[in-house]
Amino acid sequence: MAPSARGREALSFTQQLERLEEIVRRLEGQDLDLDQALKLFEEGVERLREARDRLAAAEVQVKQVLADHAGNLKVEDFDG
């Protein structure tokens, strides 16, 4: 799985970490030239930074989901 640069924003935290693990495994593996290794390393550093940012910035969001009379889902802020 080599996501395109465009698709990176949409990666979930899980996918991001999986990609990071894959990068580390490949870098630890045998058949890479220096150029590829450097590219992977740079991507890995970037993903690491993104993952840390996500963890640092987060504040839990609580919402409530209701169905209106037409049966449509309605998401509202929850202030219990």
Add this chain to the structure above:
Amino acid sequence: MGQGLDLFAAVSPDGAWTVTQVTRRARAVVEAGLLPLWVRGEVSGFKAWQSGHWYFALRDRSAQIRCVMFQKDNRRLPLPPPDGTQVFVFARPTVWEEKGEFRLTVVDLLSTEAGGLWQLAFEKAKAALTKDGLLDPARKRPLPRYPRRIAVVTSPDGAALRDIIAVTARRWPVAELLVIPTRVQGEGAEAEICAALALVCRIGNLDVAIIGRGGGSREDLWTFNHERVARAVAALPVPVISAVGHETDITLCDLVADVRAPTPSAAAEAATPDRGDVLVELDHLGARLARGLAARSGRVAERLDRTFDRLASTLERRLERHQHELAGFAGRLDALSPLKILERGYALARDGEGRVLKRISQFPAGLSFRLRVTDGEVAARAGES
């Protein structure tokens, strides 16, 4: 029309009582003489009417009594007592005047069988779920490691929800908690929970769901033992954690869920990783990343060194070969030198401008030219031929 008038009308000249009089008196006597009491017996001829009222007989070896249990009283029970069940009933003895029948109006009913009716209902529903494979351990799904969206089906104002929010905020604030509010006990709660679970099925990008409530009496928790609720839980498209806060009583909802947590807080802990742990994990990955690159560039450098060595030795060998060749060339060049020829006695004639004179026609009479011999030059002149 008043009762007194009615009674008066019933008196006949021969002093006989009317049927109504007798049954009414019998009812008064029975109700005055037999206060509400516990009766033990075996259920027989059970019938539930459309109205929701239950009719059955209680019997032992030598007698039987007709019983009624009205809907307002029986709705608290998990299921009707099957025929043959040994039960205790708390009942008011009375006479049903329309039928002239002595009977018990049952207000409570307990099965004397192990665990009673509750256990019976539980086992019955569990058997049905088992038959459909819903309790198969192979159905249990693993929980996601890093959930983003977590659905919570519970009462909006219970301690359970507050605990789940607090634990999630502390451990994994990356998450989004979607609360689907529902009543969790009382009349109709099971239908509400099923509706809430149906809503959960429609939420997109959901990672995991928690269903639960805090502790309560067996009756309070019973909602989570309804087969219908259990089936709705089993039908969720994402892994479910059940936390019907009671350490000892396991509900059917717990059994069909992918993970059972003893309390709502424990459910939130099971659903989320700890942010601190994940940061440590990221540190490890970062270290491996750096080591990976270092090892890789080390290997590349080694390979470059080896390549360079090979290249250098090849060049050296080639250079040596060239030197030999050069020496050979020098020898051959030497052999070809005109000086060597002059040594053997030949001479070379050249005009004033250094052009070599090779033919007779180049020597007109009187031409001054120079002769190169092996040890130098002499001046010469062409004579008359």
